[in-house]
Amino acid sequence: MGEAIHSLSISRLAARLAGGEVSPGEVTEALLARIKARDGELNTYITVDEAGARAMAQEAAAMLARGEATPLTGIPLALKDVMVTRGLKTTCGSRILANFIPPYDATVCARLRRAGAVFLGKVNMDEFAMGSSTENSAFGPSRNPWNRDYIPGGSSGGSAAAVAADLCIASLGSDTGGSIRQPASLCGVVGLKPTYGRVSRYGLVAYASSLDQIGPLTKEVRDAAILLQAIAGHDPKDSTSVPAPVPDYEERLGREITGMKIGVPREFFGAGLDPEVEAAVQEALQTLTSLGAELVEISLPHTEYAVAVYYVLAVAEASSNLARYDGVKYGFRAEGKNLLEVYAQTRAQGFGAEVRRRIMLGTYALSAGYYEAYYKKASQVRALIRRDFEAAFRQCQVIATPVSPTPAFRLGEKVDDPLTMYLSDIFTISANLGGIPGISVPCGFSSRGLPIGLQLMGPVFGEADLLQAAYAFEQATDFHRRKPPF
Numbered sequence: 001m002g003e004a005i006h007s008l009s010i011s012r013l014a015a016r017l018a019g020g021e022v023s024p025g026e027v028t029e030a031l032l033a034r035i036k037a038r039d040g041e042l043n044t045y046i047t048v049d050e051a052g053a054r055a056m057a058q059e060a061a062a063m064l065a066r067g068e069a070t071p072l073t074g075i076p077l078a079l080k081d082v083m084v085t086r087g088l089k090t091t092c093g094s095r096i097l098a099n100f101i102p103p104y105d106a107t108v109c110a111r112l113r114r115a116g117a118v119f120l121g122k123v124n125m126d127e128f129a130m131g132s133s134t135e136n137s138a139f140g141p142s143r144n145p146w147n148r149d150y151i152p153g154g155s156s157g158g159s160a161a162a163v164a165a166d167l168c169i170a171s172l173g174s175d176t177g178g179s180i181r182q183p184a185s186l187c188g189v190v191g192l193k194p195t196y197g198r199v200s201r202y203g204l205v206a207y208a209s210s211l212d213q214i215g216p217l218t219k220e221v222r223d224a225a226i227l228l229q230a231i232a233g234h235d236p237k238d239s240t241s242v243p244a245p246v247p248d249y250e251e252r253l254g255r256e257i258t259g260m261k262i263g264v265p266r267e268f269f270g271a272g273l274d275p276e277v278e279a280a281v282q283e284a285l286q287t288l289t290s291l292g293a294e295l296v297e298i299s300l301p302h303t304e305y306a307v308a309v310y311y312v313l314a315v316a317e318a319s320s321n322l323a324r325y326d327g328v329k330y331g332f333r334a335e336g337k338n339l340l341e342v343y344a345q346t347r348a349q350g351f352g353a354e355v356r357r358r359i360m361l362g363t364y365a366l367s368a369g370y371y372e373a374y375y376k377k378a379s380q381v382r383a384l385i386r387r388d389f390e391a392a393f394r395q396c397q398v399i400a401t402p403v404s405p406t407p408a409f410r411l412g413e414k415v416d417d418p419l420t421m422y423l424s425d426i427f428t429i430s431a432n433l434g435g436i437p438g439i440s441v442p443c444g445f446s447s448r449g450l451p452i453g454l455q456l457m458g459p460v461f462g463e464a465d466l467l468q469a470a471y472a473f474e475q476a477t478d479f480h481r482r483k484p485p486f
């Protein structure tokens, strides 16, 4: 039918490609043309790789002709600019890597290449994934396609905005404290953070290694299942990836959720929650009930410590991970009279203010005499948060909460107030600390017309449960069908 190519989901576009109604080349040209015409308004791409995308489209056409197509063959994707791509600039949203061209592919990129996907380019993000709005990008903020005066969320804001605005068919992001789910929620798309260890992090530029995971941002739940299927599984190059079998995620879609026990943690519905978000999430819970799910009130008693624990552990790990940017090995270098001055000037000029703040906080938290009081204490509380989840999942299969305490905020509104910015992730951080999967699925709109998301969290390796519940919810509602006025 007359639906434009760029507005299609992965599954519907794959059907057209398989039926020969369109070719990968035509699909790729359609998306490249749309990016050229419209991305100036949103600034979602840092790098558009026209030549690379065309070459990958040709490869996809050959795969289709040989009858070797996968569900991703010929599907144009956008990659968050924090996963390395062979021969294609990878900046992490930072001046310090502004001209960095990696010599190898991240495992997720290599897998997608093998599956025949097309990489349109690399999308915008907060510098080194530190932020909740993309305003910390060295390449300027992205904008929310639902209202360009508003932020798209972050740190995978370029991914979420590009998916919502049909500037790609789907995207990969990374999530350390909410960076897939929060922007997905604020842009009205689906975002899935897998279990820690489900997806290889080889070639994902490290922010906080005990928390980082890669996952899909998509227009629909089915697409999240398809993309996860392609990237999940053990990788000998990442010792934190788990050699557990990968289930068939699509197979669970469409199954009823009658009798599914859904936990509602009382700590996630308190002060600070925007009334419109609360109303949308409460209505979503009613929808789940009407589909046969059973709501159970649960408690995650250590929730109030999650943000504090995260901002000790994440910055400590970041200060160590970011020590490698010294102007010698790769990336930007400032000149100086001696080696020490080269280091100091490179890091002072190469990193933005938020990254510098976190390196200093993390270095402080790890310094002699303070380690016990901060890092060690935070690790102990993290264990309690993990235990809260283990206890909760004895009472329910899935936990339902808001994703973000508010809908998208205005550009500039929180840039001078890091503490308020940090609270954007109050509902998403726990899943990272617990190592468990979480998904954001569209569940409403504010009176200003800005999207609101529902978060579902599951036990370790519970992605199939999340996808099943999220799909049932999506099919019973029509929020995912609405397109931004872009």
Ligand code: GLN
Binding pocket: 129, 130, 131, 132, 154, 155, 174, 175, 176, 177, 178, 179, 180, 207, 314, 425
């Ligand atoms: N907003 C959080 C932070 O600034 C989470 C970022 C992320 O998940 N990468 O650290």
